[in-house]
Amino acid sequence: xKGKARPWISWMAAAAVMLAWMAGxxxxxxxxxxxxxxxxxxxxxxxxLGDPEKKSLEMAVDEINARGGIDGRPVEAVIYDxxxxxxxxxxxxxxxxxxxxxxxxxGPSLTxxxxxxxxxxxxxxxxxxxCAAGIQIVEPVKxxxxxxxxxxxxxxxxxxxxMQKHGIKKIGxxxxxxxxxxxxxxxxxxxxxxxxxxxxxxxxYGANDTDMTAQLTKIKGENPDAVVCWGTNPGPAVVAKxxxxxxxxxxxxxxxxxxSPKFIExxxxxxxxxxxxxxxxxxxxxxxxxDPQKVVLTAYITEYNKRYGGGVSGFGGYxxxxxxxxxxxxxxxxxxxxxxxxxxxxxxxxxxISGIFNMTPQDHNGLGPExxxxxxxxxxxxxLVD
Amino acid sequence: MGEFLQFLFTGVTTGAIYxxxxxxxxxxxxxxxxxxxxxxxxxxxxxxxxxxxxVSLGWPMVAAFAIAVLLVALLGxxxxxxxxxxxxxxxxxxxxxxxxxxxxxxxxxxxxLWGKDPYSVPPITASVEPVRLWGAAxxxxxxxxxxxxxxxxxxxxxFTKRTLTGKAMEACAIHRNAAWILGIPSERMILLAFALSxxxxxxxxxxxxxxxxxxxxxxxxxxxxxFCAAMLGGLGSHWGAALGGVxxxxxxxxxxxxxxxxIKDAIAFLVLLIILIVxxxxxxxxxxxxxx
Numbered sequence: 001x002k003g004k005a006r007p008w009i010s011w012m013a014a015a016a017v018m019l020a021w022m023a024g025x026x027x028x029x030x031x032x033x034x035x036x037x038x039x040x041x042x043x044x045x046x047x048x049l050g051d052p053e054k055k056s057l058e059m060a061v062d063e064i065n066a067r068g069g070i071d072g073r074p075v076e077a078v079i080y081d082x083x084x085x086x087x088x089x090x091x092x093x094x095x096x097x098x099x100x101x102x103x104x105x106x107g108p109s110l111t112x113x114x115x116x117x118x119x120x121x122x123x124x125x126x127x128x129x130x131c132a133a134g135i136q137i138v139e140p141v142k143x144x145x146x147x148x149x150x151x152x153x154x155x156x157x158x159x160x161x162x163m164q165k166h167g168i169k170k171i172g173x174x175x176x177x178x179x180x181x182x183x184x185x186x187x188x189x190x191x192x193x194x195x196x197x198x199x200x201x202x203x204x205y206g207a208n209d210t211d212m213t214a215q216l217t218k219i220k221g222e223n224p225d226a227v228v229c230w231g232t233n234p235g236p237a238v239v240a241k242x243x244x245x246x247x248x249x250x251x252x253x254x255x256x257x258x259x260s261p262k263f264i265e266x267x268x269x270x271x272x273x274x275x276x277x278x279x280x281x282x283x284x285x286x287x288x289x290x291d292p293q294k295v296v297l298t299a300y301i302t303e304y305n306k307r308y309g310g311g312v313s314g315f316g317g318y319x320x321x322x323x324x325x326x327x328x329x330x331x332x333x334x335x336x337x338x339x340x341x342x343x344x345x346x347x348x349x350x351x352x353i354s355g356i357f358n359m360t361p362q363d364h365n366g367l368g369p370e371x372x373x374x375x376x377x378x379x380x381x382x383x384l385v386d
Numbered sequence: 387m388g389e390f391l392q393f394l395f396t397g398v399t400t401g402a403i404y405x406x407x408x409x410x411x412x413x414x415x416x417x418x419x420x421x422x423x424x425x426x427x428x429x430x431x432x433x434x435x436x437x438x439x440x441v442s443l444g445w446p447m448v449a450a451f452a453i454a455v456l457l458v459a460l461l462g463x464x465x466x467x468x469x470x471x472x473x474x475x476x477x478x479x480x481x482x483x484x485x486x487x488x489x490x491x492x493x494x495x496x497x498x499l500w501g502k503d504p505y506s507v508p509p510i511t512a513s514v515e516p517v518r519l520w521g522a523a524x525x526x527x528x529x530x531x532x533x534x535x536x537x538x539x540x541x542x543x544x545f546t547k548r549t550l551t552g553k554a555m556e557a558c559a560i561h562r563n564a565a566w567i568l569g570i571p572s573e574r575m576i577l578l579a580f581a582l583s584x585x586x587x588x589x590x591x592x593x594x595x596x597x598x599x600x601x602x603x604x605x606x607x608x609x610x611x612x613f614c615a616a617m618l619g620g621l622g623s624h625w626g627a628a629l630g631g632v633x634x635x636x637x638x639x640x641x642x643x644x645x646x647x648x649i650k651d652a653i654a655f656l657v658l659l660i661i662l663i664v665x666x667x668x669x670x671x672x673x674x675x676x677x678x
Binding site: 177203204205209210211215217221233238245246247262265266 | 506608
């Protein structure tokens with residue numbers, strides 16, 4: 001009996017919270033609010049993505065309402081937690097569409113959860129702006145699906161451009177054997193010919209491996225000009241240390257997956273001289289004043305730190321950008337979903353956190369190569385490099 | 387030549403880690419006939435506690451080492467008292483499944499306490515300059531690991547073969563009731579075995595921390611590899627654990643070096659399968675599987 005009573009309590013609590021929430025903006029503006037849905041992996045193993053995304057979405061909504069809303073109508077966000085689980089993401093999206101009657105959905109946070117909900121939003125024709133990185137989300141283009149996170153396509157392009165400029169022609173690849181590493185490896189292989197780069201050796205390692213000297217020894221045997229490592233902590237730090245240990249002197253490029261101070265801490269001295277692509281948020285204070293994103297980034301970082309007491313990351317920016325873009329697309333539509341979709345496709349020159357968005361019917365991500373900058377680790381900190 | 391030697395060094399280093407974990411499996415198995423699948427979690431907890439005490443709180447390394455190992459040993463006792471002792475019908479399969487559950491539980495708790503990020507721990511010797519031999523490089527920390535494994539192994543061997551407590555522990559494993567009739571406090575022996583094997587795991591965790599960078603999820607794979615090493619060498623044999631560990635490490639590293647880096651983990655489990663089929667008692671294990 002007890003076990004049955006519990007869900008009711010939580011439902012009632014949820015309903016009460018929702019009622020209280022809905023009452024707020026209405027009395028404030030007196031106009032019917034535009035309802036937006038949010039689905040993020042707020043808890044669970046990928047909470048490092050979902051949590052800042054939820055916070056940033058709430059922040060963006062408050063900012064829009066403080067400006068007077070959209071066409072005089074306030075925005076209201078209904079946010080659910082997917083826990084990183086595709087099944088829960090599907091349930092949440094169904095609830096947003098059928099019960100909450102949202103005009104558009106922001107999220108989910110992960111590529112698998114996004115792919116799970118795409119068939120639903122396509123069928124009922126509700127615009128979705130995903131915060132996940134996977135290129136499969138917008139390629140091939142689906143009419144109602146957009147995304148704001150940078151794809152690894154751009155990260156690879158940024159690395160290769162840097163290599164081309166510095167005369168690096170032969171490279172070795174060392175990637176982790178999970179979805180992140182495989183997708184990075186595929187892009188590295190696919191784009192190499194465009195930049196006149198040959199991959200002389202391709203190696204892999206397990207996410208929890210403790211020693212990569214065997215793989216590096218094999219790569220060394222092919223005399224590459226540089227090596228690219230594609231993974232998330234702690235593997236890339238082990239690779240950096242192992243390279244020092246073997247006395248390898250060719251440059252090491254890492255992916256944007258380790259673009260955080262944590263990597264410098266883990267790799268320690270071995271981090272010196274490593275080059276990697278990163279979103280501009282990590283190096284906002286280093287950007288020249290002429291950079292169009294600088295103002296937006298500084299404002300976002302200041303506001304986020306003020307509201308939540310630190311912990312700013314690039315991930316929250318995906319949801320923040322999605323909401324700001326959606327706010328632009330909502331203007332003058334009166335809440336017509338097909339019109340919102342059409343407007344999303346016309347977004348141009350939107351300066352956001354992740355980059356400058358120029359959506360087209362062929363490109364539902366809209367980011368250009370300027371979304372990433374190359375940095376090098378020097379004296380334990382990031383330094384912009386050309 | 388240099389290439390082969392490098393693969394060999396890599397293999398011996400990782401192999402020593404596997405061997406150290408296998409030792410922990412053996413101590414418990416020798417006293418209780420039980421395989422504890424939470425063994426890898428002791429390694430993880432040892433490493434993370436060492437980080438918290440030695441790096442976060444800034445204790446002297448020796449104190450941090452001792453307290454981390456002691457805490458994990460206490461957790462080992464707690465596991466026996468709280469989770470295994472109360473079982474009404476202590477069938478081996480029930481107990482093993484409990485240890486699997488304990489492993490998942492400990493990992494969850496560690497994720498809550500330490501978060502998902504790995505941590506950086508400084509090496510024992512300040513020098514990061516590798517030792518170079520014939521074109522191959524060996525890190526000083528690897529030498530430390532090898533040294534610790536040899537010392538622990540010799541110590542354990544002397545303990546079980548030369549001391550009364552060690553012999554009493556072994557007697558408990560052979561026949562608990564008979565040992566009890568002869569006046570051996572078998573319950574205390576089992577507790578000792580749990581504490582000792584947890585402590586061994588923790589020592590492993592501390593000593594490998596500078597290389598692996600401890601994180602909440604490092605224990606499972608290391609535990610499984612250690613189990614493979616113990617099986618390969620012969621469950622219960624201390625020399626077997628070391629031999630099995632090094633052999634497994636070298637096979638993995640040569641597999642990566644001369645075949646493909648994708649098959650590294652497959653090698654460990656392939657070896658385990660072959661051993662289970664061809665020689666279930668392991669390379670150095672007693673040929674009779676039944677011990678009494």
